Structures are given as C-alpha cells and as structure tokens.
Amino acid sequence: MDKDLIDWIYTVSQADPKHENGGVLGSMTTPPPPEALKIVNHFISKNLGDPHLFKSLELITEKLVSLTRETLGLPPNMKGIITSGGTESNILALYSFRESLGVKKVVLTDVAHYSVLKASKMLNIYSEVVQTDFSGKFRPDDISKKIHGPSDSLVMTMGTTQLGGVEDPREILDDLNRVPIHVDAAFGGLTFPFINPEKFHGILRALISSGTNFTIGVDFHKFLGAPIPSGIIFVPEEIYPSLSFDVNYISSGKQFGLLGTRPGFSAAAALATLAYYGLDGLSKRAKLAYENTLWFLEEAKHRGLGFPVNRPEVPIACLSTDELIEREKLLEELAKRGFFVYRGEKCRGIRVVMMPHVRKSHLQRLLKAIEEVLISS
Ligand SMILES: Cc1ncc(COP(=O)(O)O)c(C=O)c1O
Structure with missing residues (x-):
C-alpha cells in the first residue's frame, strides 16, 4: 500500500x-447528516442497478419513491426512478418524451439549467430558448407562440439555478395544446413546497387536472443534504416503459434510467436523510x-x-x-x-x-x- x-x-x-x-x-x-454517512458505508459495494440481487435496495427505493410522491402530492400513477441528480433527470425526461410521445422540439427559457440544452443536444431534440426579462420572468406569449403541435415539449423550472424563480406553467397551460411538460424541480422540489405550499400545490393541481403528460425531477443531494449522487424523476405510468432497458445478465432482466452500475447508497442514504430531519x-x-x-x-x-x-x-x-x-x-x-x-x-x-x-x-x-x-x- x-x-x-x-x-x-x-x-x-x-x-x-x-x-x-x-x-x-x-x-x-x-x-x-451522520446517519446518512453510516448508510453510505453500509451500502458502499451494493449496486442499485441490480435491485433483485440486493433486494433491500428494491424495498428501500419503493419506500423512498412513495414518501417523496406523498410529500410532493403526486398521483399514484406517477412512477419514480432514482437518478444521479438533475442532469440525469432532465435527460431522462426528454428521452421519454421523444421515445413515447414523438417529441422533436423542446422550448425552455434562458434561465433553465444548462443541462436541459445538454440533454437536447445529446438526444438530437431541437431546442428553442425564450428570453426572460432582467428578473427572470417570461412573457406567456413568447412561450405559447413557439409551441405548435404534438411534437413540441416544454421545460419549466421550479427554483431557477440563476435567480431562484419559479416558472409557473398555469400562465400558459390553456394555450399549450397539452404538449408534454418537464418540471425541473432539482432545487425547488424540496424547498418550494415548504416555503409556498399554496403555489406549489396549485401548480401541481393544475398540471394534473390539465391531462398534460408531465414529469418532475427533484434532487435529494441538494437542499435536503443527502450524499451525492441522489435524485428522482417521476413520470406518468404510460411513458415509464420507455425508460426501461433490457439487460440479459441480471435477474430482473431490465434496468431503468441512464446509469448501469450505480451507488446503492443513493436511495438508502436519501431515505436516511429524510428520516433524520x-x-x-x-x-x-x-x-x-x-x-x-x-x-x-x-x-x-x-x-x-x-x-x-x-x-x-x-x-x-x-x-x-x-x-x-x-x-x-x-x-x-x-x-x-x-x-x-x-x-x-x-x-x-x-x-x-x-x-x-x-x-x-x-x-x-x-x-x-x-x-x-x-x-x-
Ligand atoms: C434547476 C437545476 N436543474 C438541474 C441541475 C443539475 O443538477 P446536477 O448537477 O445534480 O445534475 C441543477 C444544478 O444546479 C439545477 O439547479
């Protein structure tokens, strides 16, 4: 040594x-928190990508998904996938839109996280950026005039990286012809519901009742303080299969998301952090x-x-x-x-x-x- x-x-x-x-x-x-660090150690050699072998991780993931779903007030038909954070969640959202809904274009504002443009580049999805004013606010018309048909999609950020703003899809929902929307709540997902529950739940209720296909990504490794990497994306049941990939050598026969082998502690330590606070x-x-x-x-x-x-x-x-x-x-x-x-x-x-x-x-x-x-x- x-x-x-x-x-x-x-x-x-x-x-x-x-x-x-x-x-x-x-x-x-x-x-x-210290409890989460102990969990990291405990799970350090276990692979979250093989939850049939490491059965505890399957059970832990189920608990984490349902606790997060409940906290955010999401409907039971939204399925959760553990990710490595906001970037992976944004890539998965656009990938699932492309694969299951035929999306070819994404509209975003200039205060969206750079990973949305990264995702569109990687996935060959055309992007259109709407300029916001000095305070990070978009003009509803600027978005709705860029959305034309079913092959378009929109990303709205809940807790913009640059300005801490919340982009409210309610301002434009009626003009969007139900195109799929990804809510990037990497930072806002575990802060905004506590700071302004009325607005947070108002946005979610509007998205749910609009019948729009929407996804939402939330990071555990940001404000909550879970060990890096740890995030989650919720997607509607109908588009969930597009994020499943066949793997012939592991017993479950399939994997979800971008990474293959991934830290087992991701889900376990996020759950421990939630339990701790x-x-x-x-x-x-x-x-x-x-x-x-x-x-x-x-x-x-x-x-x-x-x-x-x-x-x-x-x-x-x-x-x-x-x-x-x-x-x-x-x-x-x-x-x-x-x-x-x-x-x-x-x-x-x-x-x-x-x-x-x-x-x-x-x-x-x-x-x-x-x-x-x-x-x-
Ligand atoms: C709104 C938003 N989305 C996505 C990300 C990317 O998250 P990560 O770096 O964990 O992939 C960030 C990171 O700051 C963010 O603020």
Missing part, C-alpha cells in the same frame, strides 16, 4: 473551501434559509452593496453588482478572503445559495467582506 499517496489525498483536500465555516456559498452542496425539520430548514435569503438581499441593498433583481421564491440570492465593481474582480477578492460565491450571470453580479450550512453569521461576514472589497477598489 502506498501510504504516502493515501495521505496525500487527504492533504490535498485541505485547501478546499469548507462548508462548515461558511466558505461554500454558491454551490448547491452541503454536509450530509423529518418533513417538519426539512420544512423549518427551508423556511429559515428563505428568510435569510430575503434578509441578505435587503441588507445588501440597504448598505449599498448591490441591487436585488427579483424576489426569489427559493433560497437563492442574486445580487447585481456590476454598477459598483467588475464582477470577476469581486469574485476573486471574495475568494481571497475565503468566501466562494458563484457568478450571477443573469443578474450581472454574484449568486449565493442559502444551503442549510449557511448561517446568518456567515452572511453577515460575507456582507462585510463585500463592503471591504468595494471600499478598497
């Missing part, structure tokens, strides 16, 4: 920013993170450190700073001081994701650091 090399692996990671001290402020990652605990964390988001934006505006461009609907804060300082310089200076925020593309500034490890005291320190950078530049 090369002990030096193993030691080096630990040593080299010392330079990474730490979640716990508030250094990681833009990434949608957060430390999982409980829905009440998760709800409290989401509401607190959201309060901190609004506080941060208000405080920054009040102190002249930037301009909020919208009122986010999930815990993501985008601060426009380009009138005060060149963005790359601000990012660089903050990083030098140990604050790793992300680039805010649409807001022309910086973006902070209020993951559960981000405390108000971290945000106070970040505001102070922005103030210092602005004064010294």
Whole structure:
C-alpha cells in the first residue's frame, strides 16, 4: 500500500473551501447528516442497478419513491426512478418524451439549467430558448407562440439555478395544446413546497387536472443534504416503459434510467436523510434559509452593496453588482478572503445559495467582506 499517496489525498483536500465555516456559498452542496454517512458505508459495494440481487435496495427505493410522491402530492400513477441528480433527470425526461410521445422540439427559457440544452443536444431534440426579462420572468406569449403541435415539449423550472424563480406553467397551460411538460424541480422540489405550499400545490393541481403528460425531477443531494449522487424523476405510468432497458445478465432482466452500475447508497442514504430531519425539520430548514435569503438581499441593498433583481421564491440570492465593481474582480477578492460565491450571470453580479450550512453569521461576514472589497477598489 502506498501510504504516502493515501495521505496525500487527504492533504490535498485541505485547501478546499469548507462548508462548515461558511466558505461554500454558491454551490448547491452541503454536509450530509451522520446517519446518512453510516448508510453510505453500509451500502458502499451494493449496486442499485441490480435491485433483485440486493433486494433491500428494491424495498428501500419503493419506500423512498412513495414518501417523496406523498410529500410532493403526486398521483399514484406517477412512477419514480432514482437518478444521479438533475442532469440525469432532465435527460431522462426528454428521452421519454421523444421515445413515447414523438417529441422533436423542446422550448425552455434562458434561465433553465444548462443541462436541459445538454440533454437536447445529446438526444438530437431541437431546442428553442425564450428570453426572460432582467428578473427572470417570461412573457406567456413568447412561450405559447413557439409551441405548435404534438411534437413540441416544454421545460419549466421550479427554483431557477440563476435567480431562484419559479416558472409557473398555469400562465400558459390553456394555450399549450397539452404538449408534454418537464418540471425541473432539482432545487425547488424540496424547498418550494415548504416555503409556498399554496403555489406549489396549485401548480401541481393544475398540471394534473390539465391531462398534460408531465414529469418532475427533484434532487435529494441538494437542499435536503443527502450524499451525492441522489435524485428522482417521476413520470406518468404510460411513458415509464420507455425508460426501461433490457439487460440479459441480471435477474430482473431490465434496468431503468441512464446509469448501469450505480451507488446503492443513493436511495438508502436519501431515505436516511429524510428520516433524520423529518418533513417538519426539512420544512423549518427551508423556511429559515428563505428568510435569510430575503434578509441578505435587503441588507445588501440597504448598505449599498448591490441591487436585488427579483424576489426569489427559493433560497437563492442574486445580487447585481456590476454598477459598483467588475464582477470577476469581486469574485476573486471574495475568494481571497475565503468566501466562494458563484457568478450571477443573469443578474450581472454574484449568486449565493442559502444551503442549510449557511448561517446568518456567515452572511453577515460575507456582507462585510463585500463592503471591504468595494471600499478598497
Ligand atoms: C434547476 C437545476 N436543474 C438541474 C441541475 C443539475 O443538477 P446536477 O448537477 O445534480 O445534475 C441543477 C444544478 O444546479 C439545477 O439547479
């Protein structure tokens, strides 16, 4: 055994920013709870792609799917598939639309996650991007005039990566001729239902009662804090078979989704994380993170450190700073001081994701650091 090399692996990671001290402020990652880490270890060599061999994983997956379905208020005819996260869910959604519904085109807005365009490229599905205004809002007409017939589809984001907005399909549902819709709720799926249950369930009720074929992807490894990789996509029963692939050498004879061998702990640790916090605990964390988001934006505006461009609907804060300082310089200076925020593309500034490890005291320190950078530049 090369002990030096193993030691080096630990040593080299010392330079990474730490979640716990508030250094990681833009990434949608957060430390999982201790119970989930034990589960990772327990399942480390088991393959979720072979749930007949590792029978416990089949049972665990069933429980996770039904608990998530219940939390989101989805109907029983929507089948859940565990994925490696939002990117895989977006690819699967468009693939299932193409295979079972003959979809050839996807319409999305410019604040959709880049993986939607990646999926359309990989699947050879033509894409049309609708421009949103500075606050990330689309004009309903801009979408409906791009949707013509049954070979078109639409992606709506619940919790946009850039601005934390929620794209509401109710504004256009009547004009869409029931084309299939994928709801990318990778971040919003386990935050928005607690922050604004009325709007969340209103959107879902409208989608369900419209008779539209819709899919929804939600990530466990984002705000919930389950170990990476872990997500889920729900698809209607009728299009579910398109995501099943024959495999002759495993006993189930088929596999679902993109990956073959995949981490067994994905489902088990997500379930353990849900059990650890409980829905009440998760709800409290989401509401607190959201309060901190609004506080941060208000405080920054009040102190002249930037301009909020919208009122986010999930815990993501985008601060426009380009009138005060060149963005790359601000990012660089903050990083030098140990604050790793992300680039805010649409807001022309910086973006902070209020993951559960981000405390108000971290945000106070970040505001102070922005103030210092602005004064010294
Ligand atoms: C809305 C949205 N969709 C999809 C993704 C992709 O998720 P992942 O990186 O887990 O594949 C992200 C990631 O930030 C996201 O914010």
